[in-house]
Amino acid sequence: MKERKEKRVSAIKNGTVIDHIPSNSMFKVISMLNLDQIEYPITFGTNLKSNKDGTKGIIKISDIHLDSDDLNKIALVAPKAVLNVIKDYEVTEKQVVDLPDKISGIVKCVNPKCITNVENVKTKFNVVSKKPVHLHCHYCEKITTQDLIQTL
Amino acid sequence: MKNKSLISINDYSKEDYLEIIELADEFEKNPNQRLLEDKVIASLFFEPSTRTRLSFESAISRLGGKIIGFTDAGTSSVKKGESLKDTILTVEKYSDLIIMRHPVEGSSRYASEVSKVPVINAGDGANQHPTQCLLDLYSIKKTQETLENLNIILVGDLKYGRTVHSLLQAMSNFNPTFTFISPKLLQMPKEYKLMLESKGLKYEEYTEFNDCINKADIIYVTRVQRERFSDPMEYEKVKNSYILKNSMLSDTKENLRILHPLPRVNEISEDVDSNEKAYYFTQALNGVYARMAIMTKILGLK
Numbered sequence: 001m002k003e004r005k006e007k008r009v010s011a012i013k014n015g016t017v018i019d020h021i022p023s024n025s026m027f028k029v030i031s032m033l034n035l036d037q038i039e040y041p042i043t044f045g046t047n048l049k050s051n052k053d054g055t056k057g058i059i060k061i062s063d064i065h066l067d068s069d070d071l072n073k074i075a076l077v078a079p080k081a082v083l084n085v086i087k088d089y090e091v092t093e094k095q096v097v098d099l100p101d102k103i104s105g106i107v108k109c110v111n112p113k114c115i116t117n118v119e120n121v122k123t124k125f126n127v128v129s130k131k132p133v134h135l136h137c138h139y140c141e142k143i144t145t146q147d148l149i150q151t152l
Numbered sequence: 153m154k155n156k157s158l159i160s161i162n163d164y165s166k167e168d169y170l171e172i173i174e175l176a177d178e179f180e181k182n183p184n185q186r187l188l189e190d191k192v193i194a195s196l197f198f199e200p201s202t203r204t205r206l207s208f209e210s211a212i213s214r215l216g217g218k219i220i221g222f223t224d225a226g227t228s229s230v231k232k233g234e235s236l237k238d239t240i241l242t243v244e245k246y247s248d249l250i251i252m253r254h255p256v257e258g259s260s261r262y263a264s265e266v267s268k269v270p271v272i273n274a275g276d277g278a279n280q281h282p283t284q285c286l287l288d289l290y291s292i293k294k295t296q297e298t299l300e301n302l303n304i305i306l307v308g309d310l311k312y313g314r315t316v317h318s319l320l321q322a323m324s325n326f327n328p329t330f331t332f333i334s335p336k337l338l339q340m341p342k343e344y345k346l347m348l349e350s351k352g353l354k355y356e357e358y359t360e361f362n363d364c365i366n367k368a369d370i371i372y373v374t375r376v377q378r379e380r381f382s383d384p385m386e387y388e389k390v391k392n393s394y395i396l397k398n399s400m401l402s403d404t405k406e407n408l409r410i411l412h413p414l415p416r417v418n419e420i421s422e423d424v425d426s427n428e429k430a431y432y433f434t435q436a437l438n439g440v441y442a443r444m445a446i447m448t449k450i451l452g453l454k
């Protein structure tokens with residue numbers, strides 16, 4: 001049963017599999033991780049049936065292991081994502097994403113009067129709550145809540 | 153505090169507040185000290201605020217400092233489209249300290265990261281105005297002889313009023329009991345109530361004045377602005393409910409003092425002015441001493 005499901009998106013020998021991405025966040029995850037700029041083989045699937053989440057997306061990247069700081073950013077748009085490290089077709093490590101305490105330059109501040117939306121200033125947030133996500137702007141001190149998160 | 157910018161009231165600790173208050177008191181007793189004699193202070197008002205600017209200028213002048221800067225952005229290079237970063241990088245070369253007022257929220261924090269000299273935020277949009285808060289604390293301490301265990305009523309626009317938010321944050325270090333009086337539409341935001349609850353502090357909330365004013369040590373009044381209401385009828389219905397009148401003060405405590413960040417419109421009726429419990433004009437003067445204390449602390453002169 002499990003094997004048949006995995007084959008919807010072809011298996012990889014070595015690399016990273018990011019599973020349980022909400023279908024509607026697939027392209028955000030791709031751009032947040034700059035996957036459109038890497039040269040290794042990548043396979044995607046989206047709108048796949050999932051027992052847990054209705055539909056989900058999955059990304060398989062051959063031959064590289066992503067930096068975990070980098071991967072944790074995707075917790076913003078895919079809080080239930082699971083990372084599988086694959087070695088020789090076997091899952092050697094499973095890891096749930098965990099949002100870092102500080103986030104810089106990925107998310108737009110929700111406050112239109114914030115300096116980061118007026119001048120060329122990189123956004124910085126303190127993560128004051130992880131579930132649901134509440135981001136406290138380092139500059140204007142307003143909170144950007146999960147439902148209002150826009151990635152840059 | 154030395155060489156550290158003051159951007160948000162949260163940049164200072166309880167101990168810092170007390171140090172500033174003590175020093176402000178020292179300046180009040182002896183205001184003409186030439187401590188800023190060889191200092192140049194940049195005063196950058198990207199939007200006009202006569203009251204705050206005059207208060208700073210008075211404080212600097214009494215301490216013998218020189219002031220450079222502009223009083224509104226319309227007459228400066230900012231009008232020609234210069235970025236805030238470039239303005240700050242220029243001005244920091246000419247000055248020992250920058251005081252800045254700007255309509256954009258977070259602009260002062262950003263300026264303090266760009267500047268090599270310390271920055272004092274004199275108001276960044278609806279966000280912070282920490283020197284106002286410190287002068288409020290000084291006023292409370294002076295009139296009550298303590299900041300601990302006070303009963304404080306906040307009246308008016310509690311949703312958007314940055315002064316009441318800063319005051320609430322700062323005073324929450326001193327075990328106060330708060331009462332909020334405001335229209336439903338302009339109630340104290342949930343995040344501040346949660347903050348009080350997390351510290352085990354009590355508060356009550358009403359939509360109009362009642363007996364609670366007889367328990368109060370401080371009544372802090374702010375203006376309910378027409379522009380906050382999308383429905384003008386709604387404003388007409390509530391606008392007279394938040395006016396403090398002299399007749400309401402007959403059973404209040406002897407030590408009660410009434411504060412207001414000014415300018416006042418009609419939210420405190422003029423017959424209160426002659427009551428000895430009215431403190432708002434003295435409060436404004438306290439701003440000069442509080443700002444003397446803040447500037448000399450930051451410049452390491454005290």
Ligand SMILES: [Zn+2]
Pocket residue numbers: 109110111114115116137138139140141142258
């Ligand atoms: Zn912001």
